[in-house]
Amino acid sequence: MKGSIVLGTLGLLGLMGALLFVTINEVDRMQTAERAYSARAVESGALEFESRCRSCHGPQGKGTPLAPALNTASLFDGSRLAAVGYAGTVDNYVRGTISAGRPVPSAGTNYPQRMPTWGERFGGPLRDDQVDSLVAFVMNWEDRALAEGAAAPELPADQAVGTDITQTLPSGDAARGRTLAEGTLGCAACHTLSTLGPAWAGDGTAAGIGPRAALRLDEPGYSGAAATAEQYLLESIVDPNAYLVSGFETVAMPATFSGRLTPQDAADLIAYMLTFD
Amino acid sequence: MAIFRLHLPFLDDVKAKGVKTAVKDKVDDVVTRITTGMNPTDLRKLLRDDPVGRPNPRLKPHTESFWFHIKPTYYNQLMDGFYPTFRLGWLSTYFFVFEIITGIYLMIFYTPSPVVAYENMRNILSNVPFGDLMRDLHKLGAEAMVAVVALHMLRTFVTGSYKKPRQFTWLTGMILLGVTLILSFSGYLLPWDQLSLWAVTIGASMVEAAPPQIVGTTLNLLVRGAPEFGAGGLLRFYLLHVVLLPAVGVIALSVHYYKVVIHGHSLPPEAEAVGEDTAKRIPMEQRVYFMPKIITRELFYVTGLTGLMILLTAFIYNAPPLEAHADSLLTPLHITSPWYFLWLQGMLKIGDKILWGLVIPPGLIGIILLLPYFEVGPSRRYGARRIGLSAAAMSIAALAVLSFMGSAWYKVTSSPDQEAVAALAPQTHPGPLREAPWDQLTFGTYLASQWDAAPTPALQGLLQRFDEELVRAVGPDQRDAEAIMIVEDWQTDLKKITLRVVWTNPDGSPYEFSQSVYLHRDSEYGG
Numbered sequence: 001m002k003g004s005i006v007l008g009t010l011g012l013l014g015l016m017g018a019l020l021f022v023t024i025n026e027v028d029r030m031q032t033a034e035r036a037y038s039a040r041a042v043e044s045g046a047l048e049f050e051s052r053c054r055s056c057h058g059p060q061g062k063g064t065p066l067a068p069a070l071n072t073a074s075l076f077d078g079s080r081l082a083a084v085g086y087a088g089t090v091d092n093y094v095r096g097t098i099s100a101g102r103p104v105p106s107a108g109t110n111y112p113q114r115m116p117t118w119g120e121r122f123g124g125p126l127r128d129d130q131v132d133s134l135v136a137f138v139m140n141w142e143d144r145a146l147a148e149g150a151a152a153p154e155l156p157a158d159q160a161v162g163t164d165i166t167q168t169l170p171s172g173d174a175a176r177g178r179t180l181a182e183g184t185l186g187c188a189a190c191h192t193l194s195t196l197g198p199a200w201a202g203d204g205t206a207a208g209i210g211p212r213a214a215l216r217l218d219e220p221g222y223s224g225a226a227a228t229a230e231q232y233l234l235e236s237i238v239d240p241n242a243y244l245v246s247g248f249e250t251v252a253m254p255a256t257f258s259g260r261l262t263p264q265d266a267a268d269l270i271a272y273m274l275t276f277d
Numbered sequence: 278m279a280i281f282r283l284h285l286p287f288l289d290d291v292k293a294k295g296v297k298t299a300v301k302d303k304v305d306d307v308v309t310r311i312t313t314g315m316n317p318t319d320l321r322k323l324l325r326d327d328p329v330g331r332p333n334p335r336l337k338p339h340t341e342s343f344w345f346h347i348k349p350t351y352y353n354q355l356m357d358g359f360y361p362t363f364r365l366g367w368l369s370t371y372f373f374v375f376e377i378i379t380g381i382y383l384m385i386f387y388t389p390s391p392v393v394a395y396e397n398m399r400n401i402l403s404n405v406p407f408g409d410l411m412r413d414l415h416k417l418g419a420e421a422m423v424a425v426v427a428l429h430m431l432r433t434f435v436t437g438s439y440k441k442p443r444q445f446t447w448l449t450g451m452i453l454l455g456v457t458l459i460l461s462f463s464g465y466l467l468p469w470d471q472l473s474l475w476a477v478t479i480g481a482s483m484v485e486a487a488p489p490q491i492v493g494t495t496l497n498l499l500v501r502g503a504p505e506f507g508a509g510g511l512l513r514f515y516l517l518h519v520v521l522l523p524a525v526g527v528i529a530l531s532v533h534y535y536k537v538v539i540h541g542h543s544l545p546p547e548a549e550a551v552g553e554d555t556a557k558r559i560p561m562e563q564r565v566y567f568m569p570k571i572i573t574r575e576l577f578y579v580t581g582l583t584g585l586m587i588l589l590t591a592f593i594y595n596a597p598p599l600e601a602h603a604d605s606l607l608t609p610l611h612i613t614s615p616w617y618f619l620w621l622q623g624m625l626k627i628g629d630k631i632l633w634g635l636v637i638p639p640g641l642i643g644i645i646l647l648l649p650y651f652e653v654g655p656s657r658r659y660g661a662r663r664i665g666l667s668a669a670a671m672s673i674a675a676l677a678v679l680s681f682m683g684s685a686w687y688k689v690t691s692s693p694d695q696e697a698v699a700a701l702a703p704q705t706h707p708g709p710l711r712e713a714p715w716d717q718l719t720f721g722t723y724l725a726s727q728w729d730a731a732p733t734p735a736l737q738g739l740l741q742r743f744d745e746e747l748v749r750a751v752g753p754d755q756r757d758a759e760a761i762m763i764v765e766d767w768q769t770d771l772k773k774i775t776l777r778v779v780w781t782n783p784d785g786s787p788y789e790f791s792q793s794v795y796l797h798r799d800s801e802y803g804g
Contacts, residue, residue, distance in 0.1 A: 001326050001569060001570055001573055001574075002326070004573045004574045004576075004577040005324070005573055005577070007577050007581065008573065008576055008577030008580045008581065009580075011577065011580035011581035011583075011584045012580040012584070014584040014588070015580060015583055015584035015587055018584060018587040018588045018591050019587060021591060022407065022410055022587070022591050023406075023407075026406050026407065029409065030403055030404060030405075030406070032801060033402050033403035033409065033801075034403040034404065035799045035801070036403075036799060036800055036801035037399050037402070037403055037599075038799070039770075039797035039798065039799035039800035039801070040797065040800045042768070042771055042795070042797050043771070043794075043795040043796060043797050043800060044601060044795075046767065046768070046771060046773070046795035047793070047795060050793070060767075127602065128392065128396075129395060129396065129602045130602070137768070140768045140769055140770075140771060141768060141769075142769075143769045144768070144769055
């Protein structure tokens with residue numbers, strides 16, 4: 001009995017000691033746990049991004065003609081927020097855009113597709129925690145995006161291809177054109193992989209883009225200025241609104257390529273497109 | 278005329294007897310009321326284990342107070358040792374109270390809604406002081422309680438204590454065992470992560486198999502609140518966990534305790550003649566009084582055990598980490614039910630879901646529940662109960678075998694590529710890849726078969742494991758299978774690790790399976 005009382009008292013002291021130890025470490029533990037769970041949110045956001053966002057926003061969020069780059073300084077330095085007139089934080093801007101989507105394009109942008117609604121609360125497929133993970137993942141680009149500075153600037157005017165479709169282009173390299181179309185420029189995102197733009201390759205009912213380009217010139221209502229298939233293709237790249245093919249009036253090809261391509265790039269692309277027949 | 282007159286009798290006493298005597302009398306009075314009959318002198322004598330006078334003031338609490346009337350006034354000396362009770366009944370009660378206290382703490386920070394439950398759990402673990410400690414204690418206590426209650430039942434069976442007149446005590450005990458199991462099972466769902474959702478889904482899907490179909494469908498709706506677990510199911514399990522089952526538990530426990538006081542603790546089988554029950558007739562010289570001996574020891578147990586539990590959770594035990602948010606569209610590979618229901622999952626693997634899920638287990642439970650009403654052999658001696666004890670031993674062996682069969686090790690069909698990848702990055706727990714030191718995962722592409730060429734010890738270990746698992750999983754006929762691990766820099770503090778398995782199909786076509794895991798520097802999976 002005496003033993004029980006002594007041991008019980010010791011047990012009580014031990015219990016208090018253990019609790020004291022936990023108490024002392026509790027603040028650190030909570031901070032570690034918070035950091036760990038925030039880190040895990042970035043991890044699951046990365047998985048989510050690969051399956052849901054990458055197809056439009058591009059690998060590593062570098063952007064495609066379909067959707068703007070996210071891994072870029074303009075998102076984090078406030079310039080994009082200023083451009084659309086958003087007064088909140090970048091974090092909230094990203095969360096709002098993912099959750100509710102973009103039913104109307106932001107001013108000054110001309111992407112062929114609207115950002116879909118992702119949040120469950122707005123009719124999309126993602127739960128709140130999934131949206132939060134995506135936000136955590138996108139926001140984790142901040143350091144590197146700001147360090148890299150602004151996105152690649154447009155070419156100086158004397159190096160860009162411009163909108164004159166009657167110019168004489170250097171001779172094109174179809175292989176390099178293919179690399180441009182499928183890689184750097186991301187043309188293939190629309191023109192071969194989806195129904196957003198006219199597919200270049202021929203199928204059972206239509207010829208490939210090469211012979212098709214020649215036919216467009218004779219279509220009733222053709223409003224462009226091209227006289228040859230090559231000029232038509234160049235016109236479609238550098239001045240896409242000159243003539244809108246029936247069925248694709250609502251999906252807009254970005255009108256920025258006249259400033260982004262060199263004459264050599266344009267020639268290579270055209271050479272590549274003419275290989276489809 | 279005053280409508281309110283303040284009168285303190287204590288002041289009259291001070292006037293009559295002087296301050297010192299009045300205060301002493303007052304303290305005596307208050308202590309005597311609280312202890313229902315023992316003044317400070319009696320308490321002091323109690324703690325010093327002094328001889329007690331007559332009338333014995335230590336008997337009064339047993340007749341006059343609520344808390345002590347469910348405890349016997351004295352025990353048989355034969356029951357005072359470790360054998361035959363092993364303190365398992367007492368331990369069961371201890372854990373019941375322990376779970377209520379830790380559970381209430383967790384309840385304060387928890388909302389049973391799929392929208393916020395997971396967020397609440399994250400908050401408990403990262404923002405609530407002692408939240409992690411309380412969760413670990415609650416989880417460890419729950420596991421211990423299941424084990425202790427089951428062992429208590431086994432002990433009662435082995436010593437034959439369920440026999441007349443204690444049949445009903447056995448029955449209430451079986452109810453308490455059921456309450457314990459379902460309490461533990463229903464609590465499993467509440468964190469609302471992948472592990473909890475799918476472990477509980479496996480258990481609950483058995484209900485759906487009940488024939489005919491209309492019964493199964495209806496029962497399933499009743500349990501889950503919808504065809505699948507969602508807001509309704511979570512709320513139901515929560516209410517089961519915090520209201521219904523604890524209420525049933527408190528009532529059954531009260532009856533159980535009352536029956537123990539009424540019938541006395543059953544003595545060791547060899548201590549009494551066959552067919553006799555002498556538990557209530559304790560000779561004077563064999564009595565051990567609750568006060569002071571048993572109560573001080575029980576208080577010692579409480580402090581010692583609680584201290585032990587806190588030490589264990591603070592330094593050794595960690596409840597399984599919170600997995601990804603519950604997702605009813607994504608079934609994790611190799612998910613199993615909780616360990617105490619693995620035997621049931623094992624039975625379901627034997628064959629017909631209805632026979633092995635809904636006929637045999639309830640039949641067995643029914644037999645055990647009503648055991649004392651048809652197993653009426655008079656002797657409690659071990660030698661006279663060879664059949665019963667052998668059956669118990671065989672049941673334990675069968676449970677062990679069935680539990681093994683219920684685990685992911687037995688008869689789970691999955692493809693070798695997924696097996697090899699899941700060995701490194703499992704979907705039910707962090708696993709070796711996530712637990713590996715982040716800094717040692719250097720960028721590059723590594724072949725698992727050339728693991729010894731990897732630049733860091735952690736990578737070598739992982740690749741070697743990857744290689745071994747692939748060889749084990751594909752078998753000897755697929756010798757060209759190759760496991761590849763690619764580590765890429767993905768973001769600030771984020772690496773992308775791709776695990777890839779490639780081989781050539783028998784028809785010559787190439788086959789590839791790959792899965793990516795993203796790892797952040799701070800994600801702290803431990804290990």
